[in-house]
Amino acid sequence: FNILILNGPNLNMLGIREPEKYGALTLGNIIEQLKTKYSTQDITLADFQSNAEHELIEKIHKGYKKIDFIIINPGAFTHTSVAIRDALLSVNIPFIEVHLSNVHAREPFRHHSYLSDVAKAVICGMGHKGYDYAVDFAIDSLRKMS
Numbered sequence: 001f002n003i004l005i006l007n008g009p010n011l012n013m014l015g016i017r018e019p020e021k022y023g024a025l026t027l028g029n030i031i032e033q034l035k036t037k038y039s040t041q042d043i044t045l046a047d048f049q050s051n052a053e054h055e056l057i058e059k060i061h062k063g064y065k066k067i068d069f070i071i072i073n074p075g076a077f078t079h080t081s082v083a084i085r086d087a088l089l090s091v092n093i094p095f096i097e098v099h100l101s102n103v104h105a106r107e108p109f110r111h112h113s114y115l116s117d118v119a120k121a122v123i124c125g126m127g128h129k130g131y132d133y134a135v136d137f138a139i140d141s142l143r144k145m146s
């Protein structure tokens with residue numbers, strides 16, 4: 001199975017960026033840990049980060065019929081992007097929305113997501129462990145479906 005981990009704007013700044021909210025690990029650390037822990041003969045983890053909405057959209061499109069599950073932290077695009085929602089719906093790939101911080105305990109503009117109602121699941125407030133739980137769930141459901 002092929003799982004794609006997508007990260008949106010400013011997540012390349014993890015480790016430096018507001019560590020009290022987002023933790024001390026870099027995105028590279030998080031991805032490396034996930035790959036070490038979850039890559040097996042039947043599971044391939046691919047990853048991509050971009051600050052540009054169109055690049056994330058193109059990556060989603062390229063996943064059509066190639067990627068079985070997407071784990072996405074859309075960063076601030078969560079709260080603004082109808083286009084990323086439509087891209088995910090257009091390829092019909094199941095996905096989990098992940099946020100490091102608890103967006104519901106923050107500013108009101110972070111309470112609404114354009115993705116949550118079409119996601120398989122939403123995880124927020126668990127820091128980098130949220131990605132772990134999401135990958136674990138994705139693997140379980142892919143194996144059950146096959």
Ligand code: DQA
Nearest residue numbers: 010073075076099100101110
């Ligand atoms: C975030 C939460 C978003 O509101 C914010 O814009 C981010 C990161 C999180 O992981 O907690 O960039 O998605």
